[in-house]
Amino acid sequence: MAGWRALGNLIYLCGMQAEIGTDLARAAQWLRQGECVGIPTETVYGLGANALDRDAVARIFRAKDRPDFDPLIVHIGRLEDLDTFAREVPDTARQLAAAFWPGPLTLILPRRTLIPYEVTSGLDTVGLRMPRHPLTLELLSSLEFPLAAPSANPFGYVSPTTAQHVADQLGSRIPYILDGGACAVGIESTIVGFEDKQPVIYRQGIITREMVETVAGPTRLQVSASSNPKAPGMLLSHYAPHTPVFILQEEMDFHPQRTGFIGFRQPHGSIPVTQQYLLAEDGDMYTAARSFYAALRHLDGLRLEKILIELLPDEGIGAAINDRIRRAATLPH
Ligand code: TXA
Numbered sequence: 001m002a003g004w005r006a007l008g009n010l011i012y013l014c015g016m017q018a019e020i021g022t023d024l025a026r027a028a029q030w031l032r033q034g035e036c037v038g039i040p041t042e043t044v045y046g047l048g049a050n051a052l053d054r055d056a057v058a059r060i061f062r063a064k065d066r067p068d069f070d071p072l073i074v075h076i077g078r079l080e081d082l083d084t085f086a087r088e089v090p091d092t093a094r095q096l097a098a099a100f101w102p103g104p105l106t107l108i109l110p111r112r113t114l115i116p117y118e119v120t121s122g123l124d125t126v127g128l129r130m131p132r133h134p135l136t137l138e139l140l141s142s143l144e145f146p147l148a149a150p151s152a153n154p155f156g157y158v159s160p161t162t163a164q165h166v167a168d169q170l171g172s173r174i175p176y177i178l179d180g181g182a183c184a185v186g187i188e189s190t191i192v193g194f195e196d197k198q199p200v201i202y203r204q205g206i207i208t209r210e211m212v213e214t215v216a217g218p219t220r221l222q223v224s225a226s227s228n229p230k231a232p233g234m235l236l237s238h239y240a241p242h243t244p245v246f247i248l249q250e251e252m253d254f255h256p257q258r259t260g261f262i263g264f265r266q267p268h269g270s271i272p273v274t275q276q277y278l279l280a281e282d283g284d285m286y287t288a289a290r291s292f293y294a295a296l297r298h299l300d301g302l303r304l305e306k307i308l309i310e311l312l313p314d315e316g317i318g319a320a321i322n323d324r325i326r327r328a329a330t331l332p333h
């Protein structure tokens with residue numbers, strides 16, 4: 001066992017690929033050494049490191065080429081940690097945590113000074129989330145610190161929903177990826193902040209505005225991009241593959257043989273079937289969310305001239321997926 005570990009360390013130090021596995025002790029060992037580890041969550045894979053260690057956090061930014069103005073979400077393993085890392089927690093936030101944690105919901109709350117500014121990009125708030133994945137929950141409960149973790153993709157690129165996706169993109173920059181299978185949700189968590197104790201949704205996810213309102217009352221949606229976004233996931237260009245993406249419109253100029261298509265339920269009439277990906281033939285929005293990034297990644301891999309994507313019915317989870325489609329798309333929107 002120790003021999004394998006030593007060999008793993010050596011391979012990593014020689015600049016080879018990250019090891020993929022399910023060894024929690026091994027993941028914990030790297031994290032205690034201040035390294036970054038790929039971690040599964042129910043939404044997308046994260047690039048985790050010790051949230052209380054400035055150097056470990058700096059490594060995340062380097063591995064992702066992430067600009068330092070984009071704050072990280074802190075992943076916690078227990079409900080009580082809400083008060084360990086945040087202060088002035090409004091009742092509405094507690095109600096949301098009780099209703100949806102562990103789960104795909106991030107709460108933006110006033111930060112306790114235990115959380116370094118490196119995590120929050122200098123903000124006095126911190127994003128907290130308890131992920132719903134058995135491996136990562138077990139990992140968190142075995143650690144003495146929470147994990148800062150952005151999605152495990154190079155900044156601006158498509159989010160990873162399998163361990164292999166993480167290895168393909170960041171494998172040469174991190175020592176270990178904890179393999180928890182394909183992500184059950186498939187799109188990033190809903191982000192909720194509070195203004196005068198009233199919830200405000202900054203990023204849409206599968207926990208919809210209606211679901212937030214059922215628990216916490218009237219909620220505003222503030223997801224439009226601005227020059228100084230609260231959440232850079234709100235930047236107009238984000239989540240994008242290398243192949244230019246266009247939203248499907250009636251009148252479009254494209255060469256079918258060199259074009260890919262991502263549709264909701266119905267195939268496209270003139271594009272070859274091998275260049276098409278349907279998100280959910282059964283019309284189920286959860287299936288569509290789960291397939292979305294894998295679809296983008298697959299078609300990007302075909303090295304076509306462009307990818308056309310059809311918008312989904314614009315409500316609930318459909319609106320959350322459409323938000324990602326618009327950000328992945330090249331203008332005009
Ligand atoms: O589902 C998820 O949330 C995944 C998994 C790994 O947990 N994580 C994720 O992280 O999507 P990331 O870094 O790709 O996106 C987090 C978003 C960023 O756009 C960031 O700006 C925003 O959360 N954020 C984090 N802390 C914030 C804060 N204090 N105030 C406002 N926005 C914040």
Ligand code: MG
Nearest residue numbers: 150151159233
């Ligand atoms: Mg991200």
